[in-house]
Amino acid sequence: MSDATGATVLTRNPLARLWERGSRIDPRYLVTFLITLVLIAAQLRYQMFGGYERIAVALGVCVATEAALSWFDRGRVVNLQSAYISGISLSLLLKPQGYALWPFAIGAFLAISSKYVVRYRDNHLFNPTNFAICALLLAAPDHVSVLSHQFGNDVVTNVVIWIFGLIIAARVGVLHITLAYVLSFLALNGARALLLGQPVLPEIAPLTGPMYQLFVFFMITDPRTVVRGRGRQIVVAVIIALAELVIRYGSDRGWPMPTGLYAGPPLFALFIIGPVAKWLDLRARRAAPAR
């Protein structure tokens, strides 16, 4: 009876019907939709690209590299949505010196090829975009920076992206990772600010920036590089937030670190913790008896 009543409510509520339809869509398409939404909002409202040639190079190299390497590795061209997401993320996040295009070309190649080179038991360990950006920030700090400012520092754009992002994260089944990281970030950096006697708001403010939006919806939740199990995923998200806290504390104290760590603390936290967690997970998977 109660089930029947619930089903009736579900079919009558348009939002619920939309939710139900959404659940039938391949999650990858939802993620693709979200990154495209971010892309369009960034360009139409804030001209974030700084030139269409940048996205052409990043997308073109990502797609071409994916097609070539997958054919070489597996004898067939794989679904190119992952390359599309990497290409768009790179074109939004990379800010080169002097209008150079080579960071987009090399970054795109590194992002995709990292999936085929840095592997353990047939799984790649790094989120491709995260790897490419961190590698470029370390290898070419004089020519590459990462987007650290806002979409116009405008709350409306932020709210739209966060709402769509959270809905899609829920549909894709990774909302717990996003929330675990966000809550950990807020708690840890709020506490850090209080302990260091710094204003709290500037410490938690970066969370509203586009770098973090791309980070929490596309990098830390990347299904191919997260560990198995909700519990472990939450633990890893918290550890990443902790690693970021250490980097930020080092920045507060002026530790002699590469500039990239100062400019992109969450990216490097994931860069350090993500592959280690994935490696341990894959190792544990093999050790566990098959069921």
Add this chain to the structure above:
Amino acid sequence: MALPFHAAILLAMRLDRGPGRSAADAAHPGFVLRDETKAVGIDFVHRRATFDAKIANIEPHVAAVGASVSVTDFDGDGWPDLYFTNSATGAPNALYHNRGDGTFEEVAASAGVADLNRAGEGASMGAVWGDVDNDGREDLLVYRYGYLSLFRNVDGRHFEDVTERAGLHRWINSNGAIWLDYDRDGLLDLYVTAYFRGDIDLSHLATTRIMHNSFEYATNGGKNLLFHNLGGGKFEDVTDRMGVGSTRWTLAAASADFNGDGWPDIYLANDYGPEELYLNDRGRGFTLAKAGLDAESKSGMAVALGDAFNRGRIDAFVTNISERGYIFQNNNLRVNEMARGGRFRNVAEGALADAGWAWGAQFGDFNNDGANELFVANGFISADRDRSYWYAMSKIAGANSRLFEDAATWPAFGNASLSGYEPSRVYLNRGVAGWVDVAGKVGATDLYDGRAVALADLANRGAVDVIVANQNQPAVVYRDIPDSANHWIALKLVGTRSNRSAIGAEVVLQSGDLVQRRVVDGGSGFASQNDRRLHFGLGTREWVDRVVIQWPSGARQIVSRPAIDRFVTITEPER
């Protein structure tokens, strides 16, 4: 697969090192800039303002401007003089009179233009010179974070404060002003840029919500003002009628006839926002042109005007902010394609695009080879070398505007540096081979926090000397020593139907294959104004075919075969 992967990383590291030494060494500048500040007797040291304690946490940031320099010949003796502004309460501005023997004497107090940083009146931010009443003597406008002040040049030695009488007693938090004759009536009009809102007195704050509302698209700055010169020593605020009241945190303005319609337009470099170009509709009003300037929003700090590639057009170089690893906003070299395509095309790349935290800039032919070089001053705040504010800045820049509009919520600056200790850049123009920084090679090696850059031939010898006003630090005079094999010509224009200073007059020089345009400066760069005499390098060319002068009045004059290697005075025909 691993091989190309690792090769890509190595390639990124190689590209990060920039061009090979051979490319840099290939540049032979053909000039030297020698620091002769002490030798010529310039001992000016700028002192920054202090503001309300409510914003003490970011006072180094808010008070990081005010060092300016403008060139004039206030006594009409034919030798360019220099005026520097100071900003601390009680600190005097300085007027250096050129003795004509290679040295200067400071005469601001006796001239009556020294004591301009009195409490309640604001802090001086800069000055521009122009003959407002066409009496043959250059008058002085000082802009402040505070009240404007207009001084009439009485007799070439003394100045009279005529601000009230002129109707210019207005409080405006300004970093820049330019003279132009927008309606071509022969009288210089005044455009004043505004940074902080006009209702803000930084020394007595009613609120700490004074900052910008976006790092990229801020619109809550002060309102720029246009004053029409009515004659008889009076001005009228025509900002709204003319449609030029931008509130985009303007740091610099410059004027030229960019679209070739015979009327002076206004180009703005805006902090926290895109550049703006106001096109003059025959003196009846201005329209904000798209012109390709809004494709990418940045932090415009200065706008220098010059013919970058000898096309007979006035191009614009706009400085911006770059900091290794954090941000590359990149300078813009906007090639003027207004007459043909209705837009500017940005061609800056490589080293030219990144001059650090760049401020004032000017085009000048330092080696007299017939092509303009670029001098760019830079560096924001040099304090503790081991502490940088960039990390704090990266946090606040990512915040929502509601947060950082309030100065009180910004992380405390303390004694941190922010893009400090940066060397100036001197870009050698190699034509199609691009621009290369030769600052170290030619001797521009100071690490001061440069703000204003002005160019002038201080010794009337056919060279473009560089004067840099540094924030909270000593000014520097670089003596230009160009390749002696090259020829030159310098033109002094005297308006008759046009304003006497000839501000806004544009000259196209033709010498064989060389074509170059210059405009008489009513204020440009950042908080600066160049020598109004126009200097052209000729290379090894031994004659000038002709110079074509477009006077602000609309008159066109052609002078054939003027003498070279000297100053030539050209007076506008009466009719």
